[in-house]
Amino acid sequence: MQDPDDLDQILDLTGTLLIAMPGMGDPRFDRSVVFMCAHSDEGAMGLIVNKPAHDMDVGALMAQLDINPRTRAAKLPVHFGGPVETTRGFVLHTDDYRSRLQTLSIAGGFGMTATLDVLEDLAAGEGPDRALVMLGYAGWGPGQLEAEIAENGWLTVDAHADLVFGTGDGGKWIGALKTLGIDPLGLSGAAGRA
DSSP: OOOGGGHHHHOOOTTEEEEEOTTOSOGGGTTOEEEEEEEETTEEEEEESSOEEEEEEHHHHHHHTTOOOOSGGGGSEEEEOOSEEEEEEEEEEETTOOOSSOOEEETTTEEEEOSHHHHHHHHTTOSOSSEEEEEEEEEEOTTHHHHHHHTTOEEEEEOOHHHHHHSOGGGHHHHHHHHTTOOGGGOOSSOOOO
């Protein structure tokens, strides 16, 4: 049997999705799907892709930043990306866009930009084809995520742009589970040992 302490030597979850298991215990992650932007022995960083902030859209966010939106991007919802630095913005997008300042390229056709120019480009119709705008992120210290996975807190699945960008927020959790062939009704939050 694999020692859970050795998981961080094997796993690199960058570019995958974490699917929250029932009974997680942290209501901020209930039924959440997290896109993993970075994962190493130093920790992990991800963005929740299925929790819209109900009181804000991208147009309102752009107005606060004195950006004049001239495209339909203004109607996009702003998402709760996670409980860390909730006033900091992130844009998860397809890899057809590169910021003039800095974009993190992520395997599987994704990119993540956290500089203001991506919002300016979205407003001008020059941004990525597909994007999710987030405030905040999810973060884990060294070994923390691996421990949560070992305790049955998360399932992992490859990320696909159609699920991340093309599925409605309410269907992403079930859609991610179905890519694994799992019926959500059969899930349990209790960990088992053979």
